[in-house]
Amino acid sequence: MKRPYLKSLGLFIILLTIGLIIASVQSSKKYKFGTKAEALHAQLLEGKHYIDPNSAMEILSRKDDNYIFVDIRNPREFDNFHMEGAVNVPMQRVLDDVYIPYLENDKVKVLYSNESIEADQIRLLLTQYGYDNLFVLQGGADYWKENMLSRDVFKSAGEYDDEKLKFDLEKVKNLN
Amino acid sequence: MQIRFVISIILVCLGLIAAILPQTKNSSLELDAKQLLNEIQLENHVISIDEMANALINNDPEYQLIDLRSEEEFKQFSLPGAINIPFAKLFDEEWSPYIDQIARKNVFYSNGTTLSCEAWLLTRQKGYKNNYILKGGLNNWYATIIDPKEPSSTEGEEAIDNYHTRIGARQFFMGEGASANTSVNVTAKKPVPRKKKKMVAGGCS
Numbered sequence: 090m091k092r093p094y095l096k097s098l099g100l101f102i103i104l105l106t107i108g109l110i111i112a113s114v115q116s117s118k119k120y121k122f123g124t125k126a127e128a129l130h131a132q133l134l135e136g137k138h139y140i141d142p143n144s145a146m147e148i149l150s151r152k153d154d155n156y157i158f159v160d161i162r163n164p165r166e167f168d169n170f171h172m173e174g175a176v177n178v179p180m181q182r183v184l185d186d187v188y189i190p191y192l193e194n195d196k197v198k199v200l201y202s203n204e205s206i207e208a209d210q211i212r213l214l215l216t217q218y219g220y221d222n223l224f225v226l227q228g229g230a231d232y233w234k235e236n237m238l239s240r241d242v243f244k245s246a247g248e249y250d251d252e253k254l255k256f257d258l259e260k261v262k263n264l265n
Numbered sequence: 266m267q268i269r270f271v272i273s274i275i276l277v278c279l280g281l282i283a284a285i286l287p288q289t290k291n292s293s294l295e296l297d298a299k300q301l302l303n304e305i306q307l308e309n310h311v312i313s314i315d316e317m318a319n320a321l322i323n324n325d326p327e328y329q330l331i332d333l334r335s336e337e338e339f340k341q342f343s344l345p346g347a348i349n350i351p352f353a354k355l356f357d358e359e360w361s362p363y364i365d366q367i368a369r370k371n372v373f374y375s376n377g378t379t380l381s382c383e384a385w386l387l388t389r390q391k392g393y394k395n396n397y398i399l400k401g402g403l404n405n406w407y408a409t410i411i412d413p414k415e416p417s418s419t420e421g422e423e424a425i426d427n428y429h430t431r432i433g434a435r436q437f438f439m440g441e442g443a444s445a446n447t448s449v450n451v452t453a454k455k456p457v458p459r460k461k462k463k464m465v466a467g468g469c470s
Binding site: 095096098099102103105106109110120121122126127129130134139180181183184205206207209210211213214217218225250251252253254255256258260261 | 267268270271274275278281282295297298299300301302305306311341342352353355356375376377378379380382383385386387388390391398400401402403404407408411412439
């Protein structure tokens with residue numbers, strides 16, 4: 090009497106279950122990290138992953154197309170100011186498929202944001218995810234605008250290093 | 266019979282869904298890239314200098330400062346109450362009780378933010394909670410607390426309040442001698458009497 094109806098209902102539910110399982114497994118796989126934290130830690134200890142403003146200036150002046158600057162700020166900030174030849178990959182969309190061509194290529198990608206804190210984090214995230222050849226511009230766009238755009242740039246200004254202590258330890262010795 | 270059969274299939278399927286769906290979330294505590302990207306944008310893991318200074322002044326036991334620099338650098342200078350876990354030793358067995366726990370807020374710092382960002386992302390990728398970044402590191406600490414810039418009068422009351430809090434914090438961290446040998450002199454500003462509002466003139470009153 091009701092058998093065919095019940096059968097198709099049962100079948101439907103089984104298919105739905107299988108579908109859900111497949112979907113959940115795939116969606117969790119898509120954004121899985123390619124590099125383990127321990128491996129990445131070892132990699133970070135091996136070498137530097139940033140370039141200072143002087144090197145960036147050199148790359149720009151010799152129009153080296155082995156390098157590409159990737160601006161991870163929002164499009165409004167990008168339109169306002171960006172490095173010569175930079176592409177805009179807003180950080181919140183950095184994992185979107187449309188931006189894969191910008192990140193998966195043979196060029197050296199130099200990421201920058203306003204300061205270096207966002208670029209640092211995004212660079213690491215993308216490295217964890219599986220991309221390579223990623224660097225960060227020390228100081229970011231803010232430092233660049235302030236120190237590198239005038240005609241007579243001090244060489245020392247271009248040697249900016251985020252991890253360099255910028256104050257005299259003598260002045261804080263009372264603290265300990 | 267058939268009805269029972271179908272019902273049992275439904276139950277088995279629901280059971281399967283229930284068993285598998287949470288598994289993909291919790292099977293390992295490790296995050297995926299999408300989740301981590303969300304957290305980066307939320308910035309809940311970034312602690313400002315003012316917030317940290319306040320916690321230190323109030324002796325807040327919730328915070329544990331972790332200095333990621335080398336031993337030598339740590340010996341030369343460190344923030345009050347900090348412990349030293351050189352970045353190279355981050356995943357050493359001896360430190361795992363510190364970085365993988367749920368009791369205290371670990372605040373990573375270095376001279377800048379590069380090292381602390383790296384430490385945070387690595388520990389977060391492994392699923393550890395309770396780790397934070399001191400925004401701007403020691404350089405920002407110095408610029409904010411030890412050598413704060415006096416705000417210009419156009420910056421509004423909040424900036425001026427902040428400045429005075431920082432001067433207070435500076436004295437707390439530098440001790441009594443601090444104000445004597447430096448150029449920053451803290452003179453209490455005379456309260457500027459507010460102009461009385463003029464009565465509304467004219468109109469229908």
